[in-house]
Amino acid sequence: MCQLLGLNCATPTDASFSFTGFCQRGGATDHHADGWGIAFFEGRGLRLFVDHQCAAESRMAEFLRSYPLKSRNIIAHVRKATIGDVRLENAHPFSRELWGRHWVFAHNGDLKDYQPRLHSQFQPVGTTDSERAFCWLMQELAKSHAGLPSVEELTLTLRELLPQVRRFGSINFLLSNGDALWAHCSTKLHYLVRQHPFTQATLMDQDWTVNFAELNQPGDRAAVIVTTPLTRNEQWTAFEPDELKVFVDGLPVEVA
Template identity: 85%
Template sequence: MCQLLGLNCATPTDASFSFTGFCDRGGRTDHHADGWGIAFFEGKGLRLFIDHRSAHDSPMAAFLQGYPLKSRNIIAHVRKATIGEVALENAHPFVRELWGRQWVFAHNGDLKDYAPNLHSHFRPVGTTDSERAFCWLMQELAKSHAGLPSVDELTRTLRELVPQVRRFGTFNFLLSNGEALWAHCSTKLHWLVRQHPFSQATLKDRDWTVNFADLNQPGDRAAVIVTTPLTSNEVWTAFEPEELKVFVDGLPVG
């Protein structure tokens, strides 16, 4: 299946370290070679990069590993295609607008025979079950709230909606609107918080160690969410099955 990476931070944070180790799983150290993508917010703006090639072979991915990916909310994905051909329109993350905000979504898993009723405003461009699920979530959020609700209200609504998708199969996903990052685990997802006092971290997929104390200030903080732990010397916490967590300012809040 695919793999997910998300960062939710208190201040704009450089994600190059995590993104580089994650990209290695897109065809070098693992078999998720059917496309990749990353989306990161800059204020209300959003930068989105996707490619149908493997992250390991993509010149765009190589460029971004050296680009200062500073953001408070980042979602990345490496794909192992199961439903939907290998094509640019099927590369995650997917993006839609709702209530004047960009929403970003990436999914890991299979949803069998999933064909929700969708109205004209939210329609898939590609052929994945993932994009159909995202469109349905956006549609139902829009029906449930007249305007942009609080993070707590959004979380309560998502807790009602997610089981309606989960019954069709595996539904690990990351979702962000630039204010918060929601993460749902069906089968496998891990998280940690990097904060003061910062320590060293060593990637599992590449020989690279970083001392975060040299790169961060005391007020910096980043929650990292990933399918399989990226580092060998940090303490990662596994999500419980069917757990939905929301992260704000680099901390889990629900």
């Protein structure tokens, strides 16, 4: 299985602390050594970095840890290959355009014998079940809405679509269009919200403690979503099985 990391923030924020601990799981403290990737939204722009090498030893990952980019929505992934060879085209996150916006998707889980019918606009480049699921979701969202709908409408549509994918196996995923971040849990996913009054946090996978009170202003806020908690001294909340959450401005948003 793979591991996921997402940040949804009220103000542009760098992911260097979380990304540093997360990268150790890509071949150092864990066995997810079959590629990695990270995507940063900047307004309507997108910076996407992927590599088929392990994150713990990647020179590109080292560069990004030392040269942090700030964003309000960040999605990262370290891969343990189950379906699809270890190739660059199979590295997550994946990106597609819909309604004139970049969409980014990363997946953890296995979808057995999953071969959805895909039309010409959304086709996989690689051979993973994850990219096929992403293409199908984009296709069905495009069929359901004539233009970019609200975050609430998108959340309701995703809720209707997900059972059609879920019956093929597990689909833990992160999805963003730069406005919001959607997180779905089939088996395991956790989140926390860092906000004023900020405290210290210590990574589990590396000896590094940060006092966020020294780095943040009262208006800063960040939701961190991850497969397995990254820090040892913060309160993480586990998702319920088959729960879909959407995060906006660093907070989970309730959609009835």
